[in-house]
Amino acid sequence: MKSGSPARGTSRGASAADSKLKASNGGDTNGAAATPLRFGPLADYVGYALRRAQMSSVTGFLDAMKEVDLRPTQFAVLTLINENPGVRQNDICAALGLQKANFVPLLNELQRRGLAVRKEGVADRRSSALHLTPAGMTLLRRALELHTEWERRILARLGTRGRDQLLVLLNKLL
Amino acid sequence: MKSGSPARGTSRGASAADSKLKASNGGDTNGAAATPLRFGPLADYVGYALRRAQMSSVTGFLDAMKEVDLRPTQFAVLTLINENPGVRQNDICAALGLQKANFVPLLNELQRRGLAVRKEGVADRRSSALHLTPAGMTLLRRALELHTEWERRILARLGTRGRDQLLVLLNKLL
DNA sequence: TATTGTTATACTCTATAACTATA
DNA sequence: TATAGTTATAGAGTATAACAATA
Numbered sequence A, B: 001m002k003s004g005s006p007a008r009g010t011s012r013g014a015s016a017a018d019s020k021l022k023a024s025n026g027g028d029t030n031g032a033a034a035t036p037l038r039f040g041p042l043a044d045y046v047g048y049a050l051r052r053a054q055m056s057s058v059t060g061f062l063d064a065m066k067e068v069d070l071r072p073t074q075f076a077v078l079t080l081i082n083e084n085p086g087v088r089q090n091d092i093c094a095a096l097g098l099q100k101a102n103f104v105p106l107l108n109e110l111q112r113r114g115l116a117v118r119k120e121g122v123a124d125r126r127s128s129a130l131h132l133t134p135a136g137m138t139l140l141r142r143a144l145e146l147h148t149e150w151e152r153r154i155l156a157r158l159g160t161r162g163r164d165q166l167l168v169l170l171n172k173l174l
Numbered sequence C: 001t002a003t004t005g006t007t008a009t010a011c012t013c014t015a016t017a018a019c020t021a022t023a
Numbered sequence D: 001t002a003t004a005g006t007t008a009t010a011g012a013g014t015a016t017a018a019c020a021a022t023a
Helices: A017-021 A040-044 A046-064 A072-083 A089-096 A100-112 A134-172 B017-021 B040-044 B046-064 B072-083 B089-096 B100-112 B134-172
Strands: A116-120 A128-132 B116-120 B128-132
Touching: A040 B072, A046 A072, A046 A134, A046 B046, A046 B072, A046 B134, A072 A089, A072 A100, A072 A116, A072 A128, A072 A134, A072 B040, A072 B046, A089 A100, A089 A128, A100 A116, A128 A134, A134 B046, A134 B134, B046 B072, B046 B134, B072 B089, B072 B100, B072 B116, B072 B128, B072 B134, B089 B100, B089 B128, B100 B116, B128 B134
Parallel strands: none
Antiparallel strands: A116 A128, B116 B128
């Protein structure tokens, strides 16, 4: 949960892979109590920055949502069911990139908590039509409020412009 | 691994949480074969975009690195050891946000593969000084080449400017 | 035959507590 | 007493194969 605070090296030229290999530290780092580590090229890797940002994001999400006790995937599923009443499990899985096998216990839990229900599919008796219960709608409404509060804190860091830029850039990576 | 391709709704005004709740779909979604789902506010959530981008990034990383068979954390650890020869395990963990308990089997594997070694700490006999082996340096050099190739594909999508913007924005989220 | 939902299973990642040996 | 490394363990998240009911 609590992660370290790695140093950031911002310099970046047109450097080949070979030039990145040689260690830039004089002697052994050991001995001193807490020498700030050199990150080398790692500091400018998109994948690494993405990883840390995502870890931080999940932590912030869980903290913001602790009143409603929803994890990111549960929140996304409730939102999708609410936006698409009667949707099939398979479509939710395809939309969110989940395995249908993993969706079963996830939905079971939402159903156990009385937030969502499986109804009989009218046209296709293999599939179930998913709906939110009134309690599910109430909880989702509160979750959306909490999520909006959390987003406000993100906006305070990024600015509206930065947030929009970030969304565009992230979606280019898909 | 293979995730779906969610639709994107780009509209965004100053909307309160309450206005996000009501489902925007007329009747039941069920029946049609593959109705594209409505994502509602989910489409513009930073956390959700981050999650999908990170999943995509990890997949791309593993694909790019399959020749050297390194996962993201292993690559980061090798890089940090190379940049900080003699570094202690604890410092690596703090820098990367890993649990020291989880670092043990990770380093064991790198040692088993002959890429890194634990040497005796000179000043403090509790700690071990981590070093890359010659084989580890050779593999890391190749990994850096492969990583540079992968980054080139990312740059093709983002542009140098977009990449730098993305790094700045992601680091603001920490 | 193909698809929906389900069960069983396994592997990775992450988190915590307790132990050892040093300090 | 505090710290570095280790062990054991548990919980999420994610992946595949196989099955029953239905199309």
